[in-house]
Amino acid sequence: MKLFCFPYAGGLPSIYYGWKRALSPALLEIDPFEVRPSLQSDSVVLSTSFYEVLEDVYKRITPELGEEPFAFYGHSMGGLIAFELTRKLLQNGKPLPQHLFLSASRVPHAYHKLVKTYNLPHNEFIESLRTLGGTPNEVLDNHELLELFLPNIRADFQAVQTYEMNNELPQQIPVNMTVLFGKEDSIEIQDIVAWRDYCGRECKFYPMPGGHFFIHQQMNTILVIIQDTLKVEQAVAIRAQF
Template sequence: MGKIRLFCLPYAGGSAMVYTKWKDYLHEDIELCPVELAGRGMRFREPRYEQFEDVVEDLYHMMKDRLDDRPYAIYGHSFGCFAAYELAHKLQASHHQNPQHLFFAARRAPQVFKDEIPYHNLSMDELKNVLLRLGGTPQELFENKEMMNAFLPILLSDFRVLHYYRYQERADKLACAISALSGKEDRDISGQDLTAWKVHSEVGCRIYKVNGGHFFLNEHPEEVAGIINQTLELWG
């Protein structure tokens, strides 16, 4: 397996830091490249996104200058899943080097419509209850009022942007293989939601049900990294 970059896009409210523990499990020839979104982490002082198109444009301008002759793959989790999907199409339409593989995790295929809860309209207490239900949020965050007050506005902003995202069908499919992953305990994503991803690749799609819930990337990083290691070696 040759050297390959793995660009990772976080879930709503998440920062690039959520992927740091993957370093212990990824193959040594995979360069982990977590992507920081505006309004969090090292980009905390930058304005948050107003619409989903802003997310994609921001990612595109960050990514296009980092693409060279080296192969790369993209992993997107939940919010980052749709961002990865739209980014891949934009890169392809702009005639940049295509990724060797795309990992779409913890999110239904974009063409599958669901009447979802408008999380961005919830009160802070209601939002905390949602986080408790989904799991994946460190307990120390709930116990630190200052950290929670800084985190929740970012989360609400991401939820608002995602709520108004609208899928647009394209004539061209993605020119690389894809993998669709979800947690076995994530009741918000059905098997049909996952298999619906298959129509988006002209090469092929593999489906994975992994241990854990919506935030399986944090709960079982070794299992997820194992899938990535095997996939990039087989299809890279």
């Protein structure tokens, strides 16, 4: 089975490279998916619209979705992409993921609570990133690296901080969900457990030690949860064939 992994806002696919090294492809093939170009260039116009970003992801990922089962994992903004991508696949009659893993992701109807930081002046924006965590100090303290990565980070933040759910599509998706959340995260717990309202199948919750970016400290625990969950579902799917 292939697991497509979507990074958080401003994050790179490389945050999942350790997962690839930790697992044999025979057990689970980790596919760190690039949500948008990694580096800014003169030829790249970075969209600040969530749905334009989603459309681009949809166009690039659908050719990879064949008859083999697959699943999605998304952290923070990556979780929102995984959920909305699943809704778009459902809308267009495409294959759906066998499972949706959402980590540090608030429910879609709670995004209006986000404080708008994407349009802050340079120094204030940098300090907001430092407070949030997730962006290494090696990047925040290096002018040349900031010039490379900051346009992507701002564009991602604007996309997610201005996101509004499209209520014309069905809210629930017929896919099992696993929701992981940091015990010290600032996301309100009601905006985590409300994922039940978006899941048309089984929805499980796992509290994790740490804050919003627990993904960096809890890799082994997360991978065990993912593997155990998918093993059970594959066994159920096999039994259903007989």
